[in-house]
Amino acid sequence: MMDESTDNRQKIISTALNLFAKKGYDAVSTVEIAQAAGITKPTMYYYFGSKEGLLSEILNTHYNRFITDLEKAASLPEDVALTFFRLMRVYFDYALNSKDFILFKLSIFNRIGEDTTYRLSREYIDRESSVITNVFNVAASHVGNIKGKEDLCTVSFVGVTHAAIGSYFHTGDEKLLSDETIYRIRQQFLYGIYS
Amino acid sequence: MMDESTDNRQKIISTALNLFAKKGYDAVSTVEIAQAAGITKPTMYYYFGSKEGLLSEILNTHYNRFITDLEKAASLPEDVALTFFRLMRVYFDYALNSKDFILFKLSIFNRIGEDTTYRLSREYIDRESSVITNVFNVAASHVGNIKGKEDLCTVSFVGVTHAAIGSYFHTGDEKLLSDETIYRIRQQFLYGIYS
DNA sequence: CATTTTATATACCGTTTGGTATACTGCAAC
DNA sequence: GTTGCAGTATACCAAACGGTATATAAAATG
Numbered sequence: 350m351m352d353e354s355t356d357n358r359q360k361i362i363s364t365a366l367n368l369f370a371k372k373g374y375d376a377v378s379t380v381e382i383a384q385a386a387g388i389t390k391p392t393m394y395y396y397f398g399s400k401e402g403l404l405s406e407i408l409n410t411h412y413n414r415f416i417t418d419l420e421k422a423a424s425l426p427e428d429v430a431l432t433f434f435r436l437m438r439v440y441f442d443y444a445l446n447s448k449d450f451i452l453f454k455l456s457i458f459n460r461i462g463e464d465t466t467y468r469l470s471r472e473y474i475d476r477e478s479s480v481i482t483n484v485f486n487v488a489a490s491h492v493g494n495i496k497g498k499e500d501l502c503t504v505s506f507v508g509v510t511h512a513a514i515g516s517y518f519h520t521g522d523e524k525l526l527s528d529e530t531i532y533r534i535r536q537q538f539l540y541g542i543y544s
Numbered sequence: 545m546m547d548e549s550t551d552n553r554q555k556i557i558s559t560a561l562n563l564f565a566k567k568g569y570d571a572v573s574t575v576e577i578a579q580a581a582g583i584t585k586p587t588m589y590y591y592f593g594s595k596e597g598l599l600s601e602i603l604n605t606h607y608n609r610f611i612t613d614l615e616k617a618a619s620l621p622e623d624v625a626l627t628f629f630r631l632m633r634v635y636f637d638y639a640l641n642s643k644d645f646i647l648f649k650l651s652i653f654n655r656i657g658e659d660t661t662y663r664l665s666r667e668y669i670d671r672e673s674s675v676i677t678n679v680f681n682v683a684a685s686h687v688g689n690i691k692g693k694e695d696l697c698t699v700s701f702v703g704v705t706h707a708a709i710g711s712y713f714h715t716g717d718e719k720l721l722s723d724e725t726i727y728r729i730r731q732q733f734l735y736g737i738y739s
Numbered sequence: 740c741a742t743t744t745t746a747t748a749t750a751c752c753g754t755t756t757g758g759t760a761t762a763c764t765g766c767a768a769c
Numbered sequence: 770g771t772t773g774c775a776g777t778a779t780a781c782c783a784a785a786c787g788g789t790a791t792a793t794a795a796a797a798t799g
Contacts, residue, residue: 512703
């Protein structure tokens with residue numbers, strides 16, 4: 350076929366993720382994906398079987414990589430301050446370098462209900478959450494002050510991280526995802542706004 | 545017609561909001577809404593003109609009420625601790641009593657892109673955010689420590705609030721939205737995790 | 740009591756949807 | 770060089786989509 354793009358499969362994945370992130374899974378049609386990817390519908394069905402299969406493959410590819418990086422960053426949970434920084438750095442790096450994925454992840458994270466995206470992403474979100482929860486559970490056994498506040502820590506961490514990324518996407522200001530910002534958030538997290 | 549429900553208009557709004565919250569705007573069809581509300585499609589089109597008009601009316605009804613309550617709670621921003629409590633209490637009360645609305649609001653809050661829900665809800669989200677931002681701006685002029693951290697405060701507040709509500713929806717544990725939880729979050733916010 | 744208005748349903752429209760049957764093309768193996 | 774297979778496109782499908790023309794029945798208006 351002498352095609353210039355040797356990997357249509359990957360092209361479909363990245364194109365579909367981009368459209369899903371912008372418009373939402375249900376608002377994007379299979380023809381739309383095919384046209385944007387420069388192929389035709391049956392080609393997409395050849396690789397992924399169905400629209401849901403495509404979404405499943407997108408989540409599998411991107412979320413597994415993300416969770417792996419998150420676990421690496423969480424490998425020294427005894428040091429709360431260091432781990433806090435490393436974890437948030439992973440989130441922010443993905444927001445900067447895998448914008449479509451994080452945008453899509455953000456839009457499905459707080460969904461609960463019966464839709465396709467929720468059903469397919471549930472397991473990944475649970476795994477992601479448990480990495481964070483585990484960090485604060487281990488930290489609690491080393492840092493007395495945290496004990497009894499593990500859940501609060503998790504909620505605060507995830508909440509602030511998502512909110513910061515959301516602000517970045519709205520404003521486009523990259524300083525929101527700088528090391529400096531993480532230091533300030535961590536300072537506020539550990540010692541409060543009056544510090 | 546001797547109909548038992550004297551207000552089909554309201555019935556359509558609440559039914560549609562419930563479906564939108566569960567499955568997402570694009571995944572819900574107009575027939576589905578009509579059937580669930582116990583009416584037929586043309587009745588819905590008689591009241592709202594279009595599916596988008598229905599969504600617009602839903603947002604207008606619920607969001608205006610919510611923002612009004614938020615503004616009432618923010619009327620004494622000089623007292624940071626008190627205002628912090630009142631604001632979060634409004635969010636949590638809505639999560640408990642207007643579950644469908646908050647569920648829907650949560651699912652659209654972090655969307656950015658080209659979809660219908662984002663376009664129609666944008667103005668409300670901006671107004672909501674500015675109420676919070678304003679609180680910390682005024683507070684900063686009364687409490688020296690906050691100065692320069694206004695944006696950080698806003699991001700943290702919104703993030704933690706949403707995360708807590710999200711946890712409640714996932715677990716169903718009402719204690720997550722109790723006064724006690726707000727006190728603990730506020731304590732952590734003001735004095736840090738080591739307090 | 741005739742007339743308009745409000746509220747509802749039946750039956751239909753063109754378009755788009757997710758998905759497929761079928762045929763073709765280039766390339767590798769035999 | 771024919772066979773087989775991975776990859777791709779044309780052309781199609783039934784079902785579902787958002788939306789409407791039209792009829793009708795009750796209630797308000799004169």
